[in-house]
Structure formats: C-alpha cells, structure tokens
Amino acid sequence: MTKLKWGMIGGGEGSQIGPAHRLGALADGRFEMAAGALDHRPDVGKEYAQRLGIAEDRAYGDWQEMLAGEKVRADRVDLVTVATPNSTHFEITKAFLEGGFNVLCEKPMTMTVEEGEEIVKVAAKSDKICAVNYCYSAYPMVRQARAMVRAGEIGKVRLVVTNFSHGHHGDATDADNPRVRWRYDPAMAGVSGQFADCGIHAMHMAGFIADDEVKSLSADFASTIASRELEDDAMVNFRMSGGAVGRLWTSSVAIGRQHGFDIQVFGETGGLRWASEQPNQLIYTPVGGRTQIIEKGEGGLHEDAQRLSRVAIAHPEGFPLAVANIYCDLADAISGELRDGLPNAVDGVRSMAAVYNAVASAKEGGMWMDARPPMFR
Ligand SMILES: NC(=O)c1ccc[n+]([C@@H]2O[C@H](COP(=O)([O-])OP(=O)(O)OC[C@H]3O[C@@H](n4cnc5c(N)ncnc54)[C@H](O)[C@@H]3O)[C@@H](O)[C@H]2O)c1
Numbered sequence: 001m002t003k004l005k006w007g008m009i010g011g012g013e014g015s016q017i018g019p020a021h022r023l024g025a026l027a028d029g030r031f032e033m034a035a036g037a038l039d040h041r042p043d044v045g046k047e048y049a050q051r052l053g054i055a056e057d058r059a060y061g062d063w064q065e066m067l068a069g070e071k072v073r074a075d076r077v078d079l080v081t082v083a084t085p086n087s088t089h090f091e092i093t094k095a096f097l098e099g100g101f102n103v104l105c106e107k108p109m110t111m112t113v114e115e116g117e118e119i120v121k122v123a124a125k126s127d128k129i130c131a132v133n134y135c136y137s138a139y140p141m142v143r144q145a146r147a148m149v150r151a152g153e154i155g156k157v158r159l160v161v162t163n164f165s166h167g168h169h170g171d172a173t174d175a176d177n178p179r180v181r182w183r184y185d186p187a188m189a190g191v192s193g194q195f196a197d198c199g200i201h202a203m204h205m206a207g208f209i210a211d212d213e214v215k216s217l218s219a220d221f222a223s224t225i226a227s228r229e230l231e232d233d234a235m236v237n238f239r240m241s242g243g244a245v246g247r248l249w250t251s252s253v254a255i256g257r258q259h260g261f262d263i264q265v266f267g268e269t270g271g272l273r274w275a276s277e278q279p280n281q282l283i284y285t286p287v288g289g290r291t292q293i294i295e296k297g298e299g300g301l302h303e304d305a306q307r308l309s310r311v312a313i314a315h316p317e318g319f320p321l322a323v324a325n326i327y328c329d330l331a332d333a334i335s336g337e338l339r340d341g342l343p344n345a346v347d348g349v350r351s352m353a354a355v356y357n358a359v360a361s362a363k364e365g366g367m368w369m370d371a372r373p374p375m376f377r
Helices: 016-024 042-051 063-071 088-098 115-124 142-152 176-186 194-210 305-309 319-334 345-365
Strands: 002-011 031-037 080-082 101-105 130-132 157-165 214-222 233-240 245-251 261-267 270-275 282-288 292-295
Touching: 002 016, 002 063, 016 031, 016 080, 016 319, 031 042, 031 063, 063 088, 080 088, 080 130, 088 101, 088 115, 088 142, 101 319, 115 130, 115 345, 130 319, 142 194, 142 270, 142 282, 157 194, 157 233, 194 214, 194 245, 194 261, 194 345, 214 345, 233 345, 245 261, 282 319
Parallel strands: 002 031, 002 080, 080 101, 101 130, 157 245
Antiparallel strands: 157 261, 214 233, 233 245, 261 270, 270 282, 282 292
8 A cells, every 4th residue: 555645844853742643643554754844943853854764855944845845746745744833733734725735733723713713614625634633532442432422322421521630830930941831821822721731632522422512611710820821720611512511620730640631421321431541441330230441452342442442452552542543544534534533623613612712701700601613603
C-alpha cells in the first residue's frame, strides 16, 4: 500500500505534543513524514525537520512557505497537522483548507466562536477533512463506552460526571514561570484559562460517550492564585439535548492529581466509568448486578473498540496510540472511508461556544446560557 504523505506545522523539538503526533502518525505505517515547518524559529525548524528525515526542499522555514511549496507539488502532502500555539490555529487551518489540504488541528481549533463557524464553512466548501485532536475520544475503551451507550446497554443516559483536574499549576511560587503564566493571561490565552485548556476535552468526551450535544450550561470560575486573571478552577453544570444532566470539574491547582481526566456515565440500567490514567479498562455496572472490568483487547468488544486495540489483552496501550487511532481514522477518511467518531470542525466550534458561554455565565454569577454555537441553535 502506498503511504500517505504527512506534513506538520509546529511540534518542534522539545514541544509537548509534537512527539505524540509523530509517534501516532507513523505508528501504523499509513503515513510517511514528508514535510514540515516545525518551529517558530525557521532555521531551528528546518534543521530539526531534516534530522527527522524530511528532505531539505520540504523542510520549510514557516507555514506560509510550506503552503506555497506544497501547493505546486504533484506529490503534495495528503494531511497537514497544526500543532502550534492556540492563537495561530485559525489562520493556518483556514489557509491549508482553502489550499485544498486535509487538516488535523490541535485543540482549541480557534480562539473565537466566529472563527470556529468560519472553519466549519470553509471545510464544507473545500470538501476536505478538518479534524480536531480530541484524541482521548480515540482510546479503544472510550469507543467501547460510546458503542455500549448507543447499543442501549446502560439504557437512557441520566447523568454524566467528568473531571479534568490536575495540580501542575498549583504552586504559587511557580506562578510567574513564563511557561505557566501565559496560560492565565488573557492577552496570550484568550477568554479562558483552565476550562479552554482541559475542560473542553472533558466536555467533548461527555457529548461523545453520551452521544448527545451539550445544550446549556452554568459555570462557576475561580482564580485560586490571586495573581491570575483567568480561571485556574471551574465547575460547570450542563444539560444535554436528550435530557441528561452533566457535572464537569476542571482544575490546575488540584495538587496530587496527575493527569486527572475521568468520566462516569450513568444510565437507567447501568453505569460506566473510564479514567485516562487506567485507559485500558472500562468499568461497567449493570443495575442490580456486579461491577465488571472490560479490558481493551478482550473478546466480544464492540467493533470500533476491537479495531483500535492493537496489542494483546493486558498489554498497556497509552496516549500515543490513542493519537495513532486518530491518524488511522484519518487515513481511512482520506482513502474514502469516513469513520464515525473522528472529531471534526463541528466539535471544534462547539467547544469554543461552550468556552465563551461558560465565561459569560461565570461573569453573571452562574446564569444558565445556551452552550451551542449560533449556527447549531
Ligand atoms: N490534544 C491534546 O491532548 C493536547 C495536549 C497538549 C497540547 N495540545 C495543544 O497543542 C498545541 C501545542 O501545544 P504544546 O504544548 O506542544 O506547545 P509547545 O509550546 O510545547 O510547542 C509549540 C511548538 O510550536 C512551534 N511553533 C510556534 N509557533 C509556530 C509557528 N508559527 N510556525 C511553526 N511552528 C511554531 C514552537 O517552536 C514549538 O515547537 C496547543 O494548541 C495545545 O493546546 C493538545
């Protein structure tokens, strides 16, 4: 099988998410890394790209150069990943979609709801794929949970409780560290800190597993370290269109919690529980029955979970392989088989609408707001 050609913007040496994309994209032999503009410093990016095996003429100094260079090639890249800081996502994603490229954009897809709606429209017009890296939704046991909900195995969903709370910004003496400070500065981070950074993963996950949309929300934001302008802790209550009640806690000052992302979905006939720190197990309790552990790789899983379980039962698969699952689904989509569940621009704009409405709600003392983007009301 001919490999698809993949290019990356951002994700340079030493970046947080770059390695997960490289491991993920290359894991299954479906893509080869053909081009890149990997760093905000052109020379550093070019040098690193060549060390990764990219040919000199496709190791670009910046994304504009990459767009111009790739557009005119017969063997142009099939997919571009945007893994730069948040404020650049809109401009780069839009330009590549308009240039006729499929795009995988890091979250958050944009900085505003208006930009998000524009990306949805540009993607539809371009007829190209615009995926957004809500990679936790690609863990096999998360796909299993969604399939179980869809198959009615826990009945109608009543309640979703999710947390994405860690403690890595909880040290007040570290609050002025430049790598931490920007996240709580509106000039750099936008309207929201922790909710936009981590909370949107949890909110996407709630909609993904419950197979429903978040319709309205009420938020309480706190800056527990006084020098922070944006929130480092948020509690968001929400309601889903199908009637389910949602509770979401996200925090960066929860000292002792490491990654801290988990979700519980309670239906009329059973409950499910998944945690990113034990991603290979899904805990299932039928009403009146014993609690069971469903393992990645075991027999009898739903098709989507089976397909994405690579190594044998009880051998851990972790974060880079969840990202690899996004790339598997992208390779299928580019080859003409669109997989249900691949997070896309609609998920991206829904997240931005949730962020803006949570900020507005928190400012109004928790007033309930419509959580949906105007285009989906
Ligand atoms: N999906 C996830 O779970 C997840 C996890 C972590 C980060 N992220 C997202 O990934 C993005 C990057 O985050 P990070 O933590 O890796 O950041 P980072 O600061 O560690 O790295 C950013 C990289 O982008 C490069 N860069 C910056 N501007 C650029 C430009 N204009 N052109 C080319 N390269 C440029 C930098 O040189 C650096 O290599 C953010 O949007 C973040 O929200 C997502």
